[in-house]
Amino acid sequence: MITTIDLTPILELPVAQRIGVxxxxxxxxxxxxxxPEMSEELKSELDRRIAAYRANPAAARPWEQVKASLLARRRS
Known part of the structure; x- marks a missing residue:
């Protein structure tokens, strides 16, 4: 396991290249x-969300709509 890494060369890259890394x-x-292993709490939450979706699929919003809403909030 690596405990320390000198990130200086990476941090000096332009943002687009750091995103690429x-x-x-x-x-x-x-x-x-x-x-990854999921905790019982996370499994329960996912089960709850799946059940909510199955009970009322019309209430779900597409990811692009949710993303646009979050980005709009961030800008204001």
Whole structure:
């Protein structure tokens, strides 16, 4: 396990390149196909949300709509 890493070279990159580094790291994690363990609390919350959706699918909003709403709030 790595306990310390000198991030200076990465932090000196332009934002777009730093985002690329983060994306590459996330892609490498996804490629490992390791599923993180979920707590019982998280499992219960996901079950609750699935049940709520199944009970009233019309109440759900598409991600793009939710995202637009959050971005609009952030701008104001």
């Amino acid at each position: 983060v994306q590459a790291i996330l892609d490498s994690i996804a490629a490992d196909s390791v599923e």
